[in-house]
Amino acid sequence: MLLSGHIFSDSIFGGVLSVLCFAFNHSEATRVQWTPPLRESFAFPFIIAHIAILTFVIKYKKCGPTSILLLISAGVPALLFWQFTQFAFFTQICSIFVAFSLDLVPVTTAKTIIHSHILAFFISFVMLFGNEMMITALYFPSILGLATVIYISPWLSKLHFRPAYILTLAIIFGAITLGLKVGLSKGLGIEDDAHIFDILRSKFTSFANFHTRLYTCSAEFDFIQYATIEKLGTTCLLPFAVISMLAFGYEFLKNTNLFWRSNAGNEEVKNGEIVYNLVQLVCSTTMAVLIMRLKLFMTPHLCIVSALIAHPKLFGGDKISNPVRASIFVGILALLITRGMPNVHQQLNIKGEYSNPDQEMLFDWIQSNTKQDAVFAGTMPVMANVKLTTLRPIINHPHYEHVGIRERTLKVYSMFSKKPVAEVHKTMKEMGVNYFVFQLMNCSNDERRPECVYRGMWDEEDPKNSARTSLCDLWILAANSKDNSRIAPFKIVYNPNRNYIVLKV
Incomplete structure (x- = not known):
C-alpha cells in the first residue's frame, strides 16, 4: 500500500497517506480478522502487489522481460489462490483498455502488460490442471480482445477524429471479448461461471433459483450496506478520494485534447497510471455496490486514490511552497488520525477463540x-x-x-x-x-x-x-x-x- 500510494502520487507523503487510510478502514478492507482461511485472504495481497507493479510499469513506461516477470510474479499466485481473481483481472484489462485508447499507455508498454497477462493465464491454467472455468470466464477473452486492439492500433491511428478512433477500438474489444466468451461457453459446453451471471440477474429481476438463494440470502453477497459508506465517510477516506478524483479530472480535462485528436506517438503521454487507477476504482466500486463482499477491492483502491491529495502537481502545484504544503499535509494527517483511531482501537480490542x-x-x-x-x-x-x-x-x-x-x-x-x-x-x-x-x-x-x-x-x-x-x-x-x-x-x-x-x- 505504501509503494502503491507513493508511485501513484509521486510523493512519499501519498504513500504514508494510503497506509494510514488502510489502517483506519481495515474492517472495511478485508475479512481476514474473521475468517483467515478464506481464499481471498491469500490472493488479495498479490492482487494489491500486482496493481502496484502495474502502476509503476505504466508510470515509467517500462517494457521488456523484467517488467513481464515482475507482473507474472504477482499475477500467477493471485490467480492460483482465488477463483475470483480472474474477474478482478478482467476489470483490470478493461481499465488498461480505457487508458490505452486515450493514448496514455505507449504501445510498447501495453504489449508488455498484455504479454504478462497471457503468460500468467497459461501458467495458472496448467498449474490448476486445466481448470475449464478459466477458459470461458471473461478474463481470457478480454486478454485476446485487448491484444488485438494493441496490435492493430497503429493502423487505426490514421483516424484523426478521436471519438471515431476510441469507438472503433471499443467495438473491436467488446466484440472479441463477448463473442469469444459466448462462443467458448457454448462450443465447449462449459457452464462453470453461469451462477455468477445468475446472481447478477437475480439482483435486478425476479429471477431466483436454489443456487442464487444460497448466495443472495447471505449478507456478504447483498448490495453494499449504507453502514459501509457511512464508515468510509466518517474516517474521511471517501471524501478525500472524491476530492482527489475531481481535482485530477478537472486538471486532466483542462490540459489535454487527446479526446479530440490522435496522438499517434507524437507527444509524450502522462498520467496513464492515474487514469488506469481511477477507472479501476470505478470498476471496484461497481463490484462492491453489487456484492458487498467485494468491498475488499474498493476500499484499498480508495486508499490509493486518496494519495493524490499529496500529488505535487495538484491543488495549486508549484504555486504553493513546500512549507505550506507540508503544513497542510500535517493537518490532513491530524484529521485522519482523529477520525480513524477509534476504528483502530476497535480492531485491536477484538479478541476471540474458536470453540465448537x-x-x-x-x-x-x-x-x-x-x-x-x-x-x-x-x-x-x-x-x-x-x-x-x-x-x-x-x-x-x-x-x-x-x-x-x-x-x-x-x-x-x-x-x-x-x-x-x-x-x-x-x-x-x-x-x-x-x-x-x-x-x-x-x-x-x-x-x-x-x-x-x-x-x-x-x-x-x-x-x-x-x-x-x-x-x-x-x-x-x-x-x-x-x-x-x-x-x-x-x-x-x-x-x-x-x-x-x-x-x-
Missing part, C-alpha cells in the same frame, strides 16, 4: 466409528471441516464455481426438501454416500425471509412437492423420539446432542 465442542465430538465419533473410505455428505461448510479434520471422502465441498459441484450439492441438499424419503435415499445411494451429517439448525424457519432458509428454497425449487411433509420435520422427529421407522431406510447412528446428528444411508 459439538463439532469436535462429531469428528471424534467419525474417526472412531467409521471406516477410512466411508463417504460423507452434508452442508458445504461442514463437509470442508470433515475433510480437513478426518480425511474422509466427501461428496460436496464449497468450491461452488464448478458446475459438477453445484449439481451434486443440489442433490445433497434435497435432504432438506419435501421429496419422498425413498426418492432422496435413492439419490444418496446413487451418489455413493454412506453417511449424511445433519445440523438441526439448518431446518430453522425465518418468518421475515422464508425464501432464505432451506425449507423455503426447496418450496421455490420444487413446487410440486411443496404440500408434502418436510424431511426436516421427519429428521427432527426421529432424533427426538429415537424412532427410525418414519425415516427408513435411513438410520440415525449418531445423536448425542441437539446440534449434529448423523444418518446412515
